[in-house]
Amino acid sequence: MKFNVKSRGDHDSNILTQKIKNYLKEFELEFNEEEPDIVISVGGDGTLLEAFHQYTHRLEETSFVGVHTGHLGFYADWQPDEVEKLVIHIAKTPYKIVEYPVLEVIIRHHGDQKSERFLALNECTVKSMEGSLVMDIEIKGDLFETFRGDGLCLSTPSGSTAYNKALGGAILHPSLASIQLAEMASINNRVYRTVGSPLVLPQHHTCILKPKNDVDFQVSVDHYSLVQKKVKAIQCRVAEEKVRFARFRPFPFWKRVKESFIAE
Ligand code: NAP
Ligand code: MN
Numbered sequence: 680m681k682f683n684v685k686s687r688g689d690h691d692s693n694i695l696t697q698k699i700k701n702y703l704k705e706f707e708l709e710f711n712e713e714e715p716d717i718v719i720s721v722g723g724d725g726t727l728l729e730a731f732h733q734y735t736h737r738l739e740e741t742s743f744v745g746v747h748t749g750h751l752g753f754y755a756d757w758q759p760d761e762v763e764k765l766v767i768h769i770a771k772t773p774y775k776i777v778e779y780p781v782l783e784v785i786i787r788h789h790g791d792q793k794s795e796r797f798l799a800l801n802e803c804t805v806k807s808m809e810g811s812l813v814m815d816i817e818i819k820g821d822l823f824e825t826f827r828g829d830g831l832c833l834s835t836p837s838g839s840t841a842y843n844k845a846l847g848g849a850i851l852h853p854s855l856a857s858i859q860l861a862e863m864a865s866i867n868n869r870v871y872r873t874v875g876s877p878l879v880l881p882q883h884h885t886c887i888l889k890p891k892n893d894v895d896f897q898v899s900v901d902h903y904s905l906v907q908k909k910v911k912a913i914q915c916r917v918a919e920e921k922v923r924f925a926r927f928r929p930f931p932f933w934k935r936v937k938e939s940f941i942a943e
Contacts, residue, residue: 680772681711685730687722692748695759696721699746699766706770717769717925720745720755724841727754728901731800731922738798742776742925744769751938753840754800756930768927775926779837779853780882783918784900789909797900798918801838804863805888805913806830808895808906811866817887818880824873828865831888833858833915837922838901840936848877852932856882856917881917888913 682703686696699719700710718734718741720727727745734741745755746762757765768774782799797803806812812830816823834843836851839859844850848861861877880886889912890896896907 680717680769681709681715682717682719682769683710683712683715684719684721685726685733687726687748689722689748691759692721692726695746695748695762699762702763702766703769706766708770715741717742717744719743719765719769721748722755723747723749724752724754725902727752728800732901732903735798735920738781738920738922742774742923744925744927751935753837753935753939754924756935765927769925776923777853777926778921778923780835780856780858781918781920781922782833782835782838782858783914783916783920784833784898785914786898786907787911787914788907789911792909798920799833799838799900800835800922801841801901802832802834802843802899803913803915804830804832804842804899806863806897808897810894812896813891815889815891816860817889818878819884825871825891826862826865826873826888827871828873829863832861832863833886834861840939843877846877849879850936851879855879858886858915858917860886860915883916885914885916888915 684696684699686692718730720730746757747755784797784803787794811827814826836853836855839851843861846861848859857879859879865873890910898905898907
């Protein structure tokens with residue numbers, strides 16, 4: 680079995696990363712950055728997001744597991760003092776795998792610029808580079824509303840505890856193959872009207888955002904941020920691909936929610 684270990688880059692994470700590498704080599708597992716079967720991220724949820732984006736081209740072959748060197752994470756849910764146990768689990772394959780849905784984002788442009796496709800593990804956000812964001816929101820081919828406000832956030836179920844939660848979105852269990860559309864400060868008065876509530880869309884219900892004016896947009900995909908010009912449409916839906924997490928012990932989603940936001 681081939682593995683890679685990704686560190687957040689701070690002192691503690693680097694030391695732990697080296698320790699895990701050495702342990703796994705002692706178990707005669709092969710260190711391989713190009714085609715790992717398992718990627719262990721050491722740091723925080725942000726570190727796991729980076730690991731995910733490095734291997735989006737081989738999600739069917741690569742599983743992820745996260746160790747946190749700071750606070751408990753949603754993806755990084757192993758403690759540093761558990762790594763010996765973790766390494767033994769990894770070495771004695773096969774291990775259990777759970778799959779979570781990811782978000783597909785396709786950005787189409789006016790003119791002949793090629794469309795761009797992204798996968799997000801947490802979310803995609805869209806904001807205007809100048810003035811309010813004004814966009815038609817189409818759901819399943821029909822115009823739903825014209826949005827006017829600060830921005831829009833389309834999140835995955837596992838990303839629903841991140842930015843989406845700060846926007847008043849619901850926390851969704853990752854077994855629900857769905858995406859959630861949440862508003863950022865919509866303008867609501869007698870002229871402009873949006874539904875106001877976050878919407879949860881099932882698989883195959885595509886959401887398309889169509890700009891009403893020719894401005895530049897700031898589009899984020901997880902921790903990446905891009906400036907997009909001449910945008911014709913931003914299409915979002917549940918991706919065909921899924922992310923795979925290696926599960927060595929049960930740590931139910933609602934327990935992670937409780938321990939992260941309520942109490943240990
Ligand atoms: P960051 O600024 O370190 O992330 C903000 C916080 O979100 C960190 O505490 C991070 O955990 C946590 N986080 C990431 N994914 C999460 C998840 N699925 N559930 C619960 N918490 C999660 O930047 P980053 O580490 O590169 O993470 C990028 C993410 O930050 C974006 O995908 C977005 O969701 C989030 N974000 C949130 C807001 C907001 O809440 N207002 C604004 C911008 C971005 P770690 O410390 O363990 O990394
Ligand atoms: Mn972070």
